[in-house]
Amino acid sequence: MAKYILGIDVGTSGTKAMLITTSGEVIAQKKDNYSFSTPHSGWAEANAQDWLNAVSSLIRTLSSHVDDADIVAIGIDGLYGGSGIPVNQQGQAIGPALIWMDRRAVLEASKASELVDNSTLMAVTANQSDPYYGYTKLMWLKIHEPDLYNKTDKFLPPESFIISKFTGEVSINYSAAGNLGGIFDINKKQWSHELAKKLGLDIKKFPNKFVTSTEPAGYLIKSWAERLGLQTGTPIFNTGVDVGPATVGTGVLKPGQVTVALGTSMNAALVTEEPLKDKDLIIWPYAYKPANYYYNFAGANTAGAIVAWFVKEFITEFDTNNGPIDLDIQSGDVPIGSNGVLVLPYFMGERSPLWDSDVRGTILGISLKTTRNDLYNAFQEAIAYSVRQSIEQFGTDIGESITLVGGVSASKKMVQMIANVTGKTIMTTKSGGEANLGSAILAGIGIHEIDPEDVTQWIKIDQKIEPDLQKFAIYNQYYKMYKKAYNSVTGFYHEFRTIQKD
Template structure:
């Protein structure tokens, strides 16, 4: 209606029901046929999000009150656009957006195949760059579950104004717990799991509980579980990620948690200065498409904070715990499926 043109950007196409062929760079006739989707339903024209898709028509201009001929771009999809907003315009940078769930991705020239990752064309330079990501079902969602079920006191203090935010209170209690939570490991599969293990039967596990553990230990272990999940996703890329990774989302409200991500992964971590990633990404894409911005302009913007460096001793300890984290799932995955079958049986 705006331009008289029908187009979709490549990254959005990659997100539409798995019918985009990442190898051919177009719709997969085979997959659409198997799903009963007529080819006529899909736009013939695919564009990068940094390309002009069309121009405002005279009719649309009269209705909207903008100038006819104004260029229009098809914005990037969600986290892809957010990566652009964090200054990722070249391959080799790894960004994790961690809120209720986690989307952790590496931008690369070649798609990373057969590793359990989801692959889309990247919004910027879609014909040349790929967005390889792990979409974990729960991340901050498990700490919310913990807060809601085991932090009634902290929540009440928050609600009546006599205490700080409940998450901050739990973090304060846990800040001096050592790496590994004195022998606790949590598997964060509280809603099954998407990438990287692709198992709807996967279950949450708290392993190693003893009478010596307190609530703070368990909360700390929940935080570590999210960091282990991120490291698992990172290792599937099989790539050297350079001198730092980027972490965005609600987890960055906790300096201790950000430090934990660095210690677990072994990478320095940088976080956005302001929470405007996806919106800023679309602004950048518009600017590049219309040539009102240059790459040099964008690269000069300071959108990330300073590096948070990993502590070598804690990283060494986390290497041991992470090995056991991976082994635990391998050992229990069959039992998780059996548990699903038993719990679904009608008595």
């Protein structure tokens, strides 16, 4: 009799669920969309109820495909929830989560650098001070929303919040704890009471139960089992921050291959045995074997998000799903350099490797001859330049190929463009690279129904796209201008921000 596992990925703009067999066969998958709020420039907030509703609905839908007794595990990951969801002692959400994209904690990040010197922060946490990290957002909440901060019993990552509802158990994955930054000792794999005290944060407001992605975080309680159409006692695995399971979903269970995940944001990652400190990267324990491996990544706050924004705001004849497909065709003949248009894709500031909260999206070279196809192509080139800048942070020993996953990998034009810009062979997978698949795999390993050695056999390379070296040589010139453009505008944006603030 077949056994089944549910993999759930709570994303920034939608939740994706997948039902697979323990031998890797995909039975069904579905996605529910929602949105997040941007009440001010640089702010990004999400509603926990949207996540819970989406997960509940998807589980009910997918579980109906098979007998409930045959679903033997659930793995749940989530977007980087930044501050986390503030919940009271009853486990109820009492405010929004300030998600990874939120850049409001600029002054708090600066203050953190005064309270804890950068060398100490790097030595203990392998990360730095920046509004990206959840601990700086919590410092902001403590100052600007003191009632909310004081009333909060725990700040929970998205997956932890949902799992606490389903199981009654509060936990945090090592990856989510590491990504919080600031107060997580990556060497000892525990909260740093010393750093928390220096930063003025209450350590009791964080989950005290750390879990790996392959040990049950809890078991489904009866009331939720009845609502979801599952059996009471089904083990649920907290698989942490989504890009970790997404990398597992490409078959990466040991150090080596560079993986680039391109969705709403972009993450270029390398798994290592030692953290790559002092390279302006984001670092935390890997989703698989967090005691042994580290996840090092750079990336863009807005990648696919700027394409979706462009379509939504300016291409009214297309919806956001089909628009990019049609625009790929229409802009196919636009030459390298987009007829003189260059885009800086920093629509919500930028994290690693630039670490700049003030910079914003910028279009350079626009003229009366510029067409929307030129603009669209320039947006795509900006994403490709961002990929190249990110992978260069890993140094020269990254090999000649990159595994590319995520929604943007479905665009043949974008895949070829990234190959041409980076000079690397781009490999895409026929199945894999989705966080929900990775979460299902991790849960299956956890219940000893999936052999890690088998996972790489599930992930089939769909295509290998070689770079056009002549175009690569031309793109080298434009890439230099892309980096120069940022250096030219960054001072302007730092000053411009002070005017806007006034």
